Amino acid sequence: MDYLDNIKSLIEKDIILKRKNRIYENYSTLSTYFEIGRLIVEAQGGKERAKYGNGLINEWSKILTEKYGKGYNTSNLKRMRQFYLLFEKGAPLAHQLTWTNLSIILPIKEEAKRNYYINLCIKQNLSKRQLLGKIKNKEYERLEYKENIEIIDEKHELTIKDMIKDPIIINIDKDIDELSEKALKHFILEKIEDFLLELGVGFNFTGSEYKLGEHRCDLLFFNTELNSYIVIELKIRKLKPIDVGQIKYYMNYIDKYIKKDYMNESIGIILCKEGNDIVVKFITDERLLVSTYLTNKIET
Secondary structure, three states, X not given: OOHHHHHHHHHHHHHHHHHHXXXXXXXXXXXXXXXXXXXXXXXXXXXXXXXXXXXXXXXHHHHHHHHXXXXXXXXHHHHHHHHHHHOOOOXXXXXXXXXXXXXXXXXXXXXXXXXXXXXXXXXXXXXXXXXXXXXXXOOOOOEOOOOOOOOOOOOOOOOHHHOOEOOEEEEEOOOOOOOOHHHHHHHHHHOHHHHHHHHOOOEEEEEEEEEEOOEEEEEEEEEOOOOEEEEEEEEEEEOOHHHHHHHHHHHHHHHHHOOOOOOOXXXXXXXXXXXXXXXXXXXXXXXXXXXXXXXXXXXX
């Protein structure tokens, strides 16, 4: 089998298809690059030997670059190989990505980190600028739970632990030494779109000071990915045991009087200025999470 000729045929077919129909440009590009990656892996002797066969890639990149341009340089051919190895089981969600974003993500060596940003691109349809912004803001590094992040598919769905960060960044537009809970809530509501993106995927704002029985919670959201209500309590101090009882009351109230039968049980997040390892140690409900916040002064 002449693998190089097959690759040339794929590239030329991709060029023709793009000229005929711009709507399928991204789909065609990804399909072509995936197949090129497969042919490279096969030509190098299979998955186990592929990572050692860079000599072949260097040779082919010279030929392909001369004929089709710099899009087929050594770095890109290595990314195509990695793209195939990453999605070799044919994950259908791969085509929801763009090659521009994949070119940013694929060089990331840590698998869980790479998977995290792939999931964000799939779920939030991120532009290149948005993706770079999330990487710059160290979203993955701020995840509270980083272990075993897998690419979402029919078997692996997002959980709240795939999203929650520590600290959560809250944008403010004033220089303030000390915040009240009311002021902190005000800044969140002013920049609610930023806050929703900071929280993660699928968050929809339900209300502030939302009445739950005889009490009112600080912030209430509904998450379409998790199919559950998420209540957030703000604390401008160190976490205390009483905070756990307070948010558990809100979660139980929502589950009994507000959520529908087809919804999952509610989730609670205590967002505080400072954590408390002793208190967290005795939280047994996996639906109750604790995170800290960090204010970020933005220019207006």
